[in-house]
Amino acid sequence: MTTLSGSDSYLTSLDGHELLNHAIEAHYEEITAAVRRRGHSRGAALEIVHDLYVSLAGRPDVLRDKRSIGAFLCRAAINLGIDRFRRERFEASLFSGTEEEVASVRMDGEAPDHALDVAARLAVLREAIRELPARRRAIFILHRLHHLSADDIAHRLQISRNMVDRHLRRALTHCLDRLFEMG
DSSP: OOOOOTTOHHHHTSOHHHHHHHHHHHHHHHHHHHHHHTTOOHHHHHHHHHHHHHHHHTSGGGGTTOSOHHHHHHHHHHHHHHHHHHHHHHHHHHTOSOHHHHHHSOOOSOOTTTTSOHHHHHHHHHHHHHHSOHHHHHHHHHHHTSOOOHHHHHHHHTOOHHHHHHHHHHHHHHHHHHHHHHO
């Protein structure tokens, strides 16, 4: 494995992006292994390393003053993995109920949104769905209107289940934001 250090004259001559590319390439296996040891699957570890690269690409010179670039990259990736676990746990708690469970909850009195004009709400939702990027809109429609599971959508569109979940969350958030804007 290549050792990267601040004293290496070759590395100090590289611009920030070249240094980042070289560091990721040199420590790729080490970084993914560190993330996997923290409980992530191989696919998730690869996504985390990609997210790390994207994050550092915006500020690649941060690597210049590190004593051990490999250790820095491993720690940063592990932290991203921890953030991912926390986000997944939080999102699971938000979207944990099924539609049947929601429908089975008995409501006393009128619903808080009963007074809203249903036609106006539907118009806002249609417009919000039209505003979604094409792939996100397709995933949302397949899930909500055609009742396909996230696994079925992932298989049909040849993308990861994680990506389907991410698109669904963002689509739902977008639609909810539009409804809240309406007041």
